[in-house]
Structures are given as C-alpha cells and as structure tokens.
Amino acid sequence: MAMAYLAWRLARRSCPSSLQVTSFPVVQLHMNRTAMRASQKDFENSMNQVKLLKKDPGNEVKLKLYALYKQATEGPCNMPKPGVFDLINKAKWDAWNALGSLPKEAARQNYVDLVSSLSPSLESSSQVEPGTDRKSTGFETLVVTSEDGITKIMFNRPKKKNAINTEMYHEIMRALKAASKDDSIITVLTGNGDYYSSGNDLTNFTDIPPGGVEEKAKNNAVLLREFVGCFIDFPKPLIAVVNGPAVGISVTLLGLFDAVYASDRVSQLLESKRSGKQREMRAFESSFSVASHKQATFHTPFSHLGQSPEGCSSYTFPKIMSPAKATEMLIFGKKLTAGEACAQGLVTEVFPDSTFQKEVWTRLKAFAKLPPNALRISKEVIRKREREKLHAVNAEECNVLQGRWLSDECTNAVVNFLSRKSKL
Numbered sequence: 001m002a003m004a005y006l007a008w009r010l011a012r013r014s015c016p017s018s019l020q021v022t023s024f025p026v027v028q029l030h031m032n033r034t035a036m037r038a039s040q041k042d043f044e045n046s047m048n049q050v051k052l053l054k055k056d057p058g059n060e061v062k063l064k065l066y067a068l069y070k071q072a073t074e075g076p077c078n079m080p081k082p083g084v085f086d087l088i089n090k091a092k093w094d095a096w097n098a099l100g101s102l103p104k105e106a107a108r109q110n111y112v113d114l115v116s117s118l119s120p121s122l123e124s125s126s127q128v129e130p131g132t133d134r135k136s137t138g139f140e141t142l143v144v145t146s147e148d149g150i151t152k153i154m155f156n157r158p159k160k161k162n163a164i165n166t167e168m169y170h171e172i173m174r175a176l177k178a179a180s181k182d183d184s185i186i187t188v189l190t191g192n193g194d195y196y197s198s199g200n201d202l203t204n205f206t207d208i209p210p211g212g213v214e215e216k217a218k219n220n221a222v223l224l225r226e227f228v229g230c231f232i233d234f235p236k237p238l239i240a241v242v243n244g245p246a247v248g249i250s251v252t253l254l255g256l257f258d259a260v261y262a263s264d265r266v267s268q269l270l271e272s273k274r275s276g277k278q279r280e281m282r283a284f285e286s287s288f289s290v291a292s293h294k295q296a297t298f299h300t301p302f303s304h305l306g307q308s309p310e311g312c313s314s315y316t317f318p319k320i321m322s323p324a325k326a327t328e329m330l331i332f333g334k335k336l337t338a339g340e341a342c343a344q345g346l347v348t349e350v351f352p353d354s355t356f357q358k359e360v361w362t363r364l365k366a367f368a369k370l371p372p373n374a375l376r377i378s379k380e381v382i383r384k385r386e387r388e389k390l391h392a393v394n395a396e397e398c399n400v401l402q403g404r405w406l407s408d409e410c411t412n413a414v415v416n417f418l419s420r421k422s423k424l
C-alpha cells in the first residue's frame, strides 16, 4: 500500500503538463500589460508606493526611478550638466538625460512598471518575508503572520525601539503558544523598524500596584519566569532574524534559540567610508524615503542598570562563548557587533546587509520544507538533556533579579533613563 502511494506521488511530481498549461496565460497577461497605458492615478499610486519602500532597492533602481519621474513630469532633461565633482547630481542628470526624447506617457508607464516590479519590497513594515496572507489579529504589540510553513512573530513597537512592555511579554507568550500548535514548521522572531529590540521597557517599573514596589518586583519576577519558560519549552525550531541592535533580554534569550541570523551592516559602512563616498551616499539615500537600518549589535548592560543576567544567559552564555567572554558581556556590559557575536557563537551566521532579508528568508523557506516530525524530534533530543537545568537556572535568575529591582542601584538607573539623564 505504502509503495503504491509512493509510486503515485513520484508519478505526479515528474509530470510537466501543468507547467505547459499555465505558460500561455502568463504570456497573454504580459502582452495586455504592454498595450496598456498608465493613468495619472496609477502614476500617483506608484509614487506613494515608493514612499512605503522600506527595503533599499539599490542606487541603480533609485536613479531609474528618479529619471523616469522627471521624464514623466517634465519631459526630456532640461537642466545644465552638473560639474564633474558634483557626484550625486551628475549621476541623476546622467540617468535623466539617458532617457532622451522618451515621451512622457511612456516614462509614466515605465515608472509604474518599475515600481510594480519592486512589489516584494513594498510593505508597510521593514520585514517583508514571508508574505502576510495569514495575519493573526488580536495583537497590539506584534505582527504575527504565517506562510510557507513559517510563523513569523514580529515585534511591532518601532517608535519605542521594540522595547518589551508588559502587554508585549504576554502577547509574545500567546503567539509562541499558538505557533507551537499551528501547522507551521518553524517559528521566527524579528523586529519591525531599525531595532530588533531594546529589551525590557523601563517604564514597566513605573506602575506600582497597591502592594508597593515589593509586589511589583514579585509580579515582574513571576512574569519573567513564565516568559523565559516559554522559550525553554518551545517545541519547534525557533529562529531569530536580528534586523538591528538588540539589548538586554532580547539578547540573552538568543541562547535559547536554535539559530540566530544577523546582517553585517557595519562592514559596509566602513567600506564606503574607506572609499571616501560615505557622505555622498548618505545624502543621496536621504533624497529618497527609504528606512535606514542600524547595524545589529548585541548589548547586555545589566551592571549599568543595577541588574543581573536573565533569559538563562548565566548558564547558556558561558557554555556558548567561554566563561571569560560571557563575563565581559554579562558583567561588564561589552557590546558586540554581529561579526563578534558570530565569532563567539551567539550568532549562527552573518549576512551582507544588501541581501540579508532575501538570503535569510530563502534559507528559512528551505528549512520549512524539511520533514516536520524529524525537526521536532531532533530539537527535543537536543533540548531534553538541558530542560530541567534551564528551568532551574531561570528560577534562580528571577529570584536574584527580584532583589535587584528593589536596590538603589537599579532604581537610580531606571530613574536616570526615564528622566532622560542617561542612555546606553
């Protein structure tokens, strides 16, 4: 029976007829589009879409967009040629001038077509993969989507650098519990905007219940223990896509993930600085509304905050990166770049920033095609030996922190931040 089923599956896989049938309508669609002329409304819509671009399409595309826009609105290039040292304006002039006498309507159509070809990068969030076909509602602080076997949990408080407030702790736990039971194969955490997460929202310490600060510290310890427990027990492969700086608990938790991917933005900035083009490139980029991303860094300034390590990092970090390196991070608050964190084993792999999202999501989609039971069982074999220990470490860290939160050292650090006297 099983063999017959296998033979049937193989026969279906090798049959190309479905490909031949679908190719005809695709060609027809293309011909129809070419014959179409973009209206002024289409053009305006496309201009608005460009403003929503969060993923940098690259300078070549930006120059094309600029040139087509000018051609569509003003006609052939009518500006005097900029001087040879005026690099940016000269590049723009060259691009516009290269369009010669292309009619305005054709430029408008080409602009619309070009913008629509960029559609995968057009989304109101900076993270565009996987798509948003199955978006879970009912979250205030997260965007949770499921596609291609991947549930993506995205921190969504970009204006607050994705600081984790009490509501967000609860929502992350709820999203993880749902993801552990849904039909996805892997689960990904990432951040919206320029930060992965700035860690615990320090205003969490401000709403004091009737029982006073002791009750607040106790409640926070209970919450933290339950929160970290969800990561210890999460049954499917859990992956962090670190899109920008990570601070505090968003770093320590990484020791409980199965893979951590980060971008190498810093080396690209250094490279452009070396070639003396940095200022020009920034000026050019700022003439387009493309969100800039900060380099991914990893920072656990617990001593500065009068606090102590959590997220099981007092156990996982020395194991991952050697006790001495863990001490530098967890006790002395040394901030690591993505490259350094990778060298220490905290980050699995660092990708060039220009291809970060594309490469990571391509890889994740491939992971999500692996046999789900094998993935879960392998994770369980790895985690099983450590689970009890991790829960014990978590409990102890929360106890110690409960005491720290009542200390003057911690109170002063939080007051200083909230009164804008200090930042990390």
Ligand SMILES: CCCCC/C=C/C(=O)SCCNC(=O)CCNC(=O)[C@H](O)C(C)(C)COP(=O)(O)OP(=O)(O)OC[C@H]1O[C@@H](n2cnc3c(N)ncnc32)[C@H](O)[C@@H]1OP(=O)(O)O
Binding pocket: 159, 160, 161, 163, 164, 198, 199, 200, 201, 202, 203, 204, 220, 221, 223, 224, 247, 248, 249, 250, 302, 305, 310, 417, 422, 423, 424
């Ligand atoms: C209950 C469980 C407890 C678990 C224990 C966890 C411990 C930790 O996670 S410790 C780490 C705590 N995090 C921090 O100490 C970071 C504090 N934030 C900063 O130092 C800075 O904001 C920054 C370096 C992360 C970013 O600096 P900058 O680029 O200059 O941006 P702004 O400071 O202007 O931030 C914009 C906006 O966001 C607010 N904000 C950012 N991070 C936090 C945060 N962790 N808590 C509360 N608020 C945060 C910041 O106040 C700004 O708000 P507005 O002024 O209203 O715009």
